[in-house]
Every structure is written in C-alpha cells, then in structure tokens.
Amino acid sequence: MANLSLLLSIVLQVLGRVACLEQVNDRQCDCYLTNDTSKNYFTTHDFFDFRALAQYAKVPSPITDPYDSSDADETSNYFLDENWTNVWGIQRWNNSDGVDSGDVPVLLVNSPNNIYIEKNEDEDPSSETFLTMRTLRYRHYQSAAEFESISKAYHFLSVRMYARTIGAPGAVTAMFTYRNDGGARELTSVQESDLEIRTMDPPDKVQYTNQPSYNLEGYDIPQSTQNATTPKQADWTQWSVHRMDWSPKNTTWYIDGRQVASIAFQVPRDPSQVIFNAWSDGGEWSGNMTVGDAAYLQIQWIEIVYNSTGNEKTTDKRNDDMARAPLNAKRDEGCQNVCSIDDTPTTGTPVLLQGAASRISDHILGLGVAYVWIPLLLATFLI
Known part of the structure; x- marks a missing residue:
C-alpha cells in the first residue's frame, strides 16, 4: 500500500x-x-479548423468536361478568404503532357470543384463539418484535387491532419513536402517527404517515402520507403491524427501519437512546399479507378509548426x-x-x-x- x-x-x-x-x-x-x-x-504555428463551417457546407455536383472542371470556381467563399488564400493555393494543372508522351494512361485534371466543405453526417459525428478532397473517374479523364502552400520556404516542420480516406480502389490521398529545382523529368532534383494512402491497399497499410523512390535506371531504392501498419483501431478509413515531422536528420511519421515509420535516407535538405492531394492517373502506383467511382480525403483540421527561410517567399515573419x-x-x-x-x-x-x-x-x-x-x-x- x-x-x-x-x-x-x-x-x-x-x-x-x-x-x-x-x-x-x-x-x-x-x-x-x-x-x-x-x-x-x-x-511558427498555423492551425486550420474545418470543424464548424456549416455556413459553407455544400457538396458540389461533379463536372464531366475536363476543361470546364479545371476552370470551375471555388466551391465557397471560405476558399476566397485571405485566411485561406494567404497560405494555400488550389490547383488547376493537368498531366496532358504525360498522357501525350505515353508516361501515364489517364488524363488527370485538378479542379477547385473537388475541394469543398461538407456536413459531417457520421452516426456519432466528432465535428459539424469537414473539408473534403474528391477524386472521381470519368470515361475519358480523372477529376482530382490538390492544394499547395503559397510559400516554398518551409524549412523543417511538424505537420498534422485529423483525417480519413474513404472510397473506391484506384486513388491516392497524400500529405507531403515537395521541392523540384529542375524540370518535371529531372528525377535527381526532387526533394520530397510523403505520406501516401493507396485505396487499393489494405486499410491498415500506409506508404511513407523520402523521394525519389527509384533511380535513373528505373530500379527501386528500398531504403527510401516504408510500408507501415497502422495502430489497431486506426486504419486509414477511421478519423486519426496523421503527423509528419521533417527534421535535418530524418523524416518521422506518427498516427494518433504512435511512431509508425522513420527514414534517414535522402532526407530533404532545402526549403519546400506543403501539399495535400487526392488523385489517380490510371498508372501502376495509383491503380486504375473504375468509371463512375470516387474516393475522398476528408480533413477536420490541419496544424503546422515550422521554420522557414527568408531566401524565398515565406509566411514566417x-x-x-x-x-x-x-x-x-x-x-x-x-x-x-x-x-x-x-x-x-x-x-x-x-x-x-x-x-x-x-x-x-x-x-x-x-x-x-x-x-x-x-x-x-x-x-x-x-x-
């Protein structure tokens, strides 16, 4: 006693x-x-809260034409407010060059129409609303979603999202840092730390990588990537805190506070962007989504603490x-x-x-x- x-x-x-x-x-x-x-x-600390935005909640109808999809307006005034636009940029780019060259089989088009605030209709909801990133397959193209940080000057960080991924096989949802000092085909110029969820994988598996994951000869680099098992009761279809810590020595990933992966090989060295996306290009990595199917990355909040450099545009004052x-x-x-x-x-x-x-x-x-x-x-x- x-x-x-x-x-x-x-x-x-x-x-x-x-x-x-x-x-x-x-x-x-x-x-x-x-x-x-x-x-x-x-x-520096930033927090983006999507849990109580009922005034903006609306699920937009899909847009079947790829050009109209790319030219679509933002889905609500939330994405026009400076609290969003000063930090994030919604993307409209496509991969038509890769399709024309034969590198990828399916046209991918990013659309503002696929990023929206949605009412949480879970049986026992943990929030009123959340942000949704949608990717869906049409016969002739894949409609996708991506937003990137305006700043390219994040220089080490800890970024977290309270999120889940749901939907059909054949998509990838991701949170990652990215820098490319060369052209799109300059593999050696890429610096990137990835959290990627592939919806064709088992729901307890998440892929973590310090890119590039293959060399110029096309061979895989095993030490650059880890396929990790999620903690029990925290598969990627469930609401969980996904966290990535990028430091000078390694990149480390956590789910609900538990470390699930850490990679010291080819850790990014230089200031980078932060990117979130939901996509597919019909290729081997993402899989080829069935026409009419869709997948979703749903996020209740994003939180970042970070350092930045004054050598490029920065949000760090x-x-x-x-x-x-x-x-x-x-x-x-x-x-x-x-x-x-x-x-x-x-x-x-x-x-x-x-x-x-x-x-x-x-x-x-x-x-x-x-x-x-x-x-x-x-x-x-x-x-």
Missing part, C-alpha cells in the same frame, strides 16, 4: 503540472517544442537567423516563451511550458503520453 500511495502521489503531481499549463495565443510564443524523440524547436540557429541559441536568445501544441487540452491552442526547469522535467517525463503510461502503472500496482 505504501508503494501505491507513493505512485498516486507522483501521478497527481504530474497531472497537476499538465493541468497548470497555461493556454495562450501564438503572439505569446517565441517558439514551439514538439514531443517527438528528437525534441525539435520551431518558430519572425527573424530568419533565429529560425536557423542552434537549439541552445534559440532557447537562450530567441525562445524565452517556449510553447507546445502537443501538451494542450485544446487542439489548435498552444500551451506555455513554464520555466526552463519545468520544461526539461516535463519532456523527460514525456507528458505527451502521460495519459497512456499512468493508467498502465496504476494497473500494474493494483494487480
């Missing part, structure tokens, strides 16, 4: 520290410390020298107020990690997973 009393005392102290973390706004944060194994610092400084220099010179988006009880709202000693002890204890290990310890003592 003495041991149990001691354990309960420790648990209460730890939970007390979590409860005392002050929720703040981003203006009160000098930088952000993530709770992954490498404890990365970032300078903070001092660039601080963003690229060593971690200790950041803490001493630029990070008097260190915040967390992991230890907060309210998604999208950071908490202030109070005091240097408290910050160190909290993250040694791993408070981001406190609610997992505390019940396990209690169960051990009570058996």
Whole structure:
C-alpha cells in the first residue's frame, strides 16, 4: 500500500503540472517544442479548423468536361478568404503532357470543384463539418484535387491532419513536402517527404517515402520507403491524427501519437512546399479507378509548426537567423516563451511550458503520453 500511495502521489503531481499549463495565443510564443524523440524547436504555428463551417457546407455536383472542371470556381467563399488564400493555393494543372508522351494512361485534371466543405453526417459525428478532397473517374479523364502552400520556404516542420480516406480502389490521398529545382523529368532534383494512402491497399497499410523512390535506371531504392501498419483501431478509413515531422536528420511519421515509420535516407535538405492531394492517373502506383467511382480525403483540421527561410517567399515573419540557429541559441536568445501544441487540452491552442526547469522535467517525463503510461502503472500496482 505504501508503494501505491507513493505512485498516486507522483501521478497527481504530474497531472497537476499538465493541468497548470497555461493556454495562450501564438503572439505569446517565441517558439514551439514538439514531443517527438528528437525534441525539435520551431518558430511558427498555423492551425486550420474545418470543424464548424456549416455556413459553407455544400457538396458540389461533379463536372464531366475536363476543361470546364479545371476552370470551375471555388466551391465557397471560405476558399476566397485571405485566411485561406494567404497560405494555400488550389490547383488547376493537368498531366496532358504525360498522357501525350505515353508516361501515364489517364488524363488527370485538378479542379477547385473537388475541394469543398461538407456536413459531417457520421452516426456519432466528432465535428459539424469537414473539408473534403474528391477524386472521381470519368470515361475519358480523372477529376482530382490538390492544394499547395503559397510559400516554398518551409524549412523543417511538424505537420498534422485529423483525417480519413474513404472510397473506391484506384486513388491516392497524400500529405507531403515537395521541392523540384529542375524540370518535371529531372528525377535527381526532387526533394520530397510523403505520406501516401493507396485505396487499393489494405486499410491498415500506409506508404511513407523520402523521394525519389527509384533511380535513373528505373530500379527501386528500398531504403527510401516504408510500408507501415497502422495502430489497431486506426486504419486509414477511421478519423486519426496523421503527423509528419521533417527534421535535418530524418523524416518521422506518427498516427494518433504512435511512431509508425522513420527514414534517414535522402532526407530533404532545402526549403519546400506543403501539399495535400487526392488523385489517380490510371498508372501502376495509383491503380486504375473504375468509371463512375470516387474516393475522398476528408480533413477536420490541419496544424503546422515550422521554420522557414527568408531566401524565398515565406509566411514566417519572425527573424530568419533565429529560425536557423542552434537549439541552445534559440532557447537562450530567441525562445524565452517556449510553447507546445502537443501538451494542450485544446487542439489548435498552444500551451506555455513554464520555466526552463519545468520544461526539461516535463519532456523527460514525456507528458505527451502521460495519459497512456499512468493508467498502465496504476494497473500494474493494483494487480
């Protein structure tokens, strides 16, 4: 009983520290410390919340003509507001060059008509609405969806989406960073970290890659990619937090806080874009969707903490020298107020990690997973 009393005392102290973390706004944060194994610092935080946008909810009718689809208007004023347009650009490009050259079998056309706010009609909905990205197959083309960051200056980040993928086989939904300094065919100029869900795969399998995944001779590069199994009860058809952390040493992926993959091979080096898409081109990777079928990436929210460089267009208004400084220099010179988006009880709202000693002890204890290990310890003592 003495041991149990001691354990309960420790648990209460730890939970007390979590409860005392002050929720703040981003203006009160000098930088952000993530709770992954490498404890990365970032300078800037963005949060995009699609959970309560009933005034914009409307599922647009599909557009059968590929040219009309590409020229379609945005589906609601939400995508015309500067809070969206200052950060994201909805794409209209197509792959007709690849079709003409014989590289891909099906014409892919990105359309603003396939990105919209939808009412959540789940049996027990966890939100009022969500953002949907739709890809659907017509006889002569695949209508797809993509939005990219306006900035090409993200230089290391932790990006998360609370999302699910549903629909027919033959599509890919993805969240990734991307940079290409050469032409479309310049394989060696690509720097990219991918999270890809293929709807022809089992629902507990997700593909993670630091591109390119094959060489100039066309051979696969096994060390560039991992096909991971999702945690139990978190297959890609279920609402889950998908997270990608890009750091100088590796790219690491998580589902609902559990690490599922990490790749140190050919980690992107240079500033990049952030991209989300839902697509198919009828090729070997995506599969060939049946005419009339569709698949969907549905997202309740997107959250990013990141550093950026001033060498290109950037959304980071903070001092660039601080963003690229060593971690200790950041803490001493630029990070008097260190915040967390992991230890907060309210998604999208950071908490202030109070005091240097408290910050160190909290993250040694791993408070981001406190609610997992505390019940396990209690169960051990009570058996």
